[in-house]
Structure formats: structure tokens, C-alpha cells
Amino acid sequence: MKPHIKHRITRRQSLTLIGATLAAMTLPTASLLANAVGMQQKAFAGTDKKLPVIGMGTWRTFNVGSDPELLDARTEVVKAFFEHGGGLIDSSPMYGSAPDVMGYALQQLGTPESLFAAEKVWSPAGGSAREQVAELKERWKVEQFDLVQVHNLTDWREHLAALQEMKAEGTIRHVGITTSHGCRHSEIEQIMTSEDIDFVQLTYNITHREAENRLLPLAEERGIGIIANRPYDGGSLIKNLKRRNAPLPEWANEECGCTTWADFLLKFIVSHPALTCAIPATTQVEHMRENMRAGHSPMPLANARQRMIAYIESL
Amino acid sequence: MNEWTSYQLQDFIPFTAEVYFRLLERMGETFWPLHLLTLGLGAATLALALKNRPRTACLLPAPLWAFVAVAFFLQRYAELNWAGGYVGYAFIAQAVLLVVMALTGWGMDNAPRATNPPVATGITITLFGLIIMPLMAPLSGGSWHQAEVFGIHADPTAVTTLGLVLIILRGFALWIAAIIPALWLVVSGLTLQALDSTGSVVLFAVLAITLVGLVWKSIKPKR
Numbered sequence: 001m002k003p004h005i006k007h008r009i010t011r012r013q014s015l016t017l018i019g020a021t022l023a024a025m026t027l028p029t030a031s032l033l034a035n036a037v038g039m040q041q042k043a044f045a046g047t048d049k050k051l052p053v054i055g056m057g058t059w060r061t062f063n064v065g066s067d068p069e070l071l072d073a074r075t076e077v078v079k080a081f082f083e084h085g086g087g088l089i090d091s092s093p094m095y096g097s098a099p100d101v102m103g104y105a106l107q108q109l110g111t112p113e114s115l116f117a118a119e120k121v122w123s124p125a126g127g128s129a130r131e132q133v134a135e136l137k138e139r140w141k142v143e144q145f146d147l148v149q150v151h152n153l154t155d156w157r158e159h160l161a162a163l164q165e166m167k168a169e170g171t172i173r174h175v176g177i178t179t180s181h182g183c184r185h186s187e188i189e190q191i192m193t194s195e196d197i198d199f200v201q202l203t204y205n206i207t208h209r210e211a212e213n214r215l216l217p218l219a220e221e222r223g224i225g226i227i228a229n230r231p232y233d234g235g236s237l238i239k240n241l242k243r244r245n246a247p248l249p250e251w252a253n254e255e256c257g258c259t260t261w262a263d264f265l266l267k268f269i270v271s272h273p274a275l276t277c278a279i280p281a282t283t284q285v286e287h288m289r290e291n292m293r294a295g296h297s298p299m300p301l302a303n304a305r306q307r308m309i310a311y312i313e314s315l
Numbered sequence: 316m317n318e319w320t321s322y323q324l325q326d327f328i329p330f331t332a333e334v335y336f337r338l339l340e341r342m343g344e345t346f347w348p349l350h351l352l353t354l355g356l357g358a359a360t361l362a363l364a365l366k367n368r369p370r371t372a373c374l375l376p377a378p379l380w381a382f383v384a385v386a387f388f389l390q391r392y393a394e395l396n397w398a399g400g401y402v403g404y405a406f407i408a409q410a411v412l413l414v415v416m417a418l419t420g421w422g423m424d425n426a427p428r429a430t431n432p433p434v435a436t437g438i439t440i441t442l443f444g445l446i447i448m449p450l451m452a453p454l455s456g457g458s459w460h461q462a463e464v465f466g467i468h469a470d471p472t473a474v475t476t477l478g479l480v481l482i483i484l485r486g487f488a489l490w491i492a493a494i495i496p497a498l499w500l501v502v503s504g505l506t507l508q509a510l511d512s513t514g515s516v517v518l519f520a521v522l523a524i525t526l527v528g529l530v531w532k533s534i535k536p537k538r
Binding site for chain 1: 322323325326328329330331333334337338341391394395396397
């Protein structure tokens, strides 16, 4: 018979436990998430809904036309995305056949509940915002978009007004605006201040951090979700690091579990408290898996983030 | 990084190298053995051009420009790039231009001599487009379906046509007939450069040599 062991908690231990619990309750949500297991999720747009911090972009990578071989290859990438807890997929009528390729993949795989379908309206695509959204729904083969954004602020007043109407009718769930390459930040700021929008998509990565100055604090203040595009700066960040044969610092693994450059670069982005998710794009299943692993705990805290910046700048 | 200068060339190319070269390969797979006919037409055009039959030589490439416009640009390339449709219409315009020139005889050089340097340049460029360009992909390790062929793919069609117009046309008509092929080579060269392909160097080199030929033929007395 096993001996019955009694654990008696002392008064000092009890006080320590209560104190630690109270301290944990005062920590910001991001810190709690930083210790969670699996893909981290963040609340967005002032709601209690959450999105996985790693999404998927489709610029260039999903524009494969009607090539059957490449259609199947991209379907495998989407499959890996969902298998690893993916949610937001972002596309645009400017991305050639990418919306059709998403439609093909969703038809093959079925539409998982976790899908957060994000599209855009863009004036050169032709037709009103309403017509574009209807056409894109056909191409994606989805009932409804979770988010429709005004691409690169083209005719944003007209498009945003139309999208707000569609949101009020329940045709779409959320509205947003996009920019990239650090362009037109003052106009973005003005729209974030004056308009009722749910998301802003902008370029934010470890070497392009202009958004930290005004846009990210403003997004936190107004409860606007932030989607970070070009997390690898169009692929050049990873390419340059590999070309220089730059070693991944050991402390990055110890402090925030970085075992690849994808971990390092993506964890830096999504650990910013204002960020909702990053949308790296890839054509490779293995790269997709790497990207998705970056959304797992632990995440870098403020000191580690500064160290990451310093390290990249030192290379 | 606050202005449009932060954009790079590759930010304007909406597909990857893998997709673009697969598209070229699929053109080859889909239309084989039409290549034999288009190459035969190209060779016949060159022969007619050198036998002082410039109007027929001007007419023969026209249907091939229309074919590339529809089969390559409108039906396939436009799936990848919204601007592809406009390039397709430009190729159709080139086909119409060649037909109009052939029917009216506008700008024909009725007695081109192969020893004339601009004409010799035209012959060299034509042979390069007809023979060397199809061999470039297979010789660099690709399959035969990756071979880019006059009348099937846009680049050799533009290159060969530039060579031909240097032989058969003169004056203002020569420049007019060269505009669309030359502009396409600029677009294609920039595309290949953004895709990290060395093919861009070839296209820019052909373009530069053609430009020299155009200027030479324009300023030099005909005979």
C-alpha cells in the first residue's frame, strides 16, 4: 500500500500563492497570452473575438492562374495553414488569380470554421465596391467575407462608405483600409481618427517600424485591429540573412523560443501589443509550417524585442 | 521609407518566377507541334524579306502576333496580371499594323542589301529570334517544352519581328512598326529582372542592338 502523503500549506506559502495570483490578474492580456500553449490568439476590433496571430498573405504566391499542378500545390499550403491553427487569409482583386486559387483550395478542403476571409476592393478592378465584393465571393466560393478592406486607399471615401453600408446590412462582417511600404501614414492616421473602421493593414517588420510612432498607439487607443503585411519585407529580410550566413543568436531561443529566422522575425512582429496578426506569404508547405510555429509561445517581451532590433541592426 | 520610392521593381510583378516559367512551359506543351509551323513561317518570312518581297514578308507575321495576343496574353497571362489584357490588345494592334503596312506598301524598303549594316543587323536579330532563343532553355538545363518559340511565345515573336522590320522597312514606318515589339521587350526584360532571371540581359541587349540598327538605317542614305 502506498504511503499516504499529506501536503500541508503553510501560512507563508498561502500568502505567496494569493499574492502571485493577484499579480497575475493585473498583467496585460498579451503577457498572459505569451505564456499560453499553442498558436496565440488576439482579440480584435474591440470585440471578444480572437484571431490567430499568424495569418496568410497571397500576394504573388497564390497567383498561379489555371495551372492544375500549381493549384494543387497551393491547396497543400492552405491545408498546412489550417492544420496548424491558421485563421486570417488575405487577398485582393489586384493579386491576379489569387482569389480564384483560394476558391479552388476551399472547394478541395472544405471551408473550416477558423477561416477569417479578408478581401479588398480596388478601383482599377472595375465596378462598385458592392459589385466587387459579390464577384470576389463567387471567386472564393464563400458565403460572406469576414473583412473587406479598401486597397491602398484607392477612392477610399466612396469605397469605405459603401463597405460601411454593407457591414450595417450584414453582408460583410468588418471593414478596414490598407497601405504598404510605409506610404500615406498621415492619411491612414486621419482615417483611423475620423472613421469607424475595424482593421488597418500596414507594413510592419523588424526593419520597418515607422508605424510604432503614431499608428500602432492610435490603433490600441481606438480598438482597431492591425494586420502586418510584408513581415519579411517581400522576402528580402530572410534572403539577406541567409546570404550573410547570419547566425540566429542563442539568447533568442532562450528568451522566446526562436529556432529559425522565421520565428525571430514573426515573433518580433506579433509580440507588439497593438498587432492582431502578421500575414506572411509562401508557396512552400514547409515554410508555412515554420511560419505557423512562430505563433506559438513564448513571445519576446519588451526587453527581448529591443535586443532583437539591436541584433538585426548590428548585422 | 515614407514615399513611393520605397517600392522595388518586384513589387509590381504579381507572380513568382515559378509561375511565369510554368506558364511559358504550358504554352509549349499545349500548342506542340504548332511550333514547327510558326518556325517555318518565320524562316519563309526571312527568305521573302531577302528576296525583295517586303510586303509579303510584312504580312506573314501578322497572324502570329494575333495568335500570341489571344492564346498567350488574353487567355493565359491576363489571369496572372490584370495588365495582361492591355498587352494582348497591343499585340493585336501590331498585327493590324503589319497587315495595313503590307496592303498599302507604306515604308517598304524594296531592295534591302544583306551587306548594308542595319540590314545585316536585322538578319542577325531575326536568326537569333528564330534559332537561338528556342535553344536557350533546353541548353541551360530546361526541357524542350520550356523552349520559347517565334509565333508561340511573346519574346521571340517580338525579337524576330524587330529583326524583320529592320530588313523590310525604312523611314518613319520602320520606327512605328518597332514601337510595340520594343516596348514589350522592355516590359518583359524588367519582368525577368524582377524574377532574377538572366534572360533580361539578353532582351535588353537585343533591344540596344535594334536601337542602333534603327538609328543607323534612319540616318544613313539608303544606298
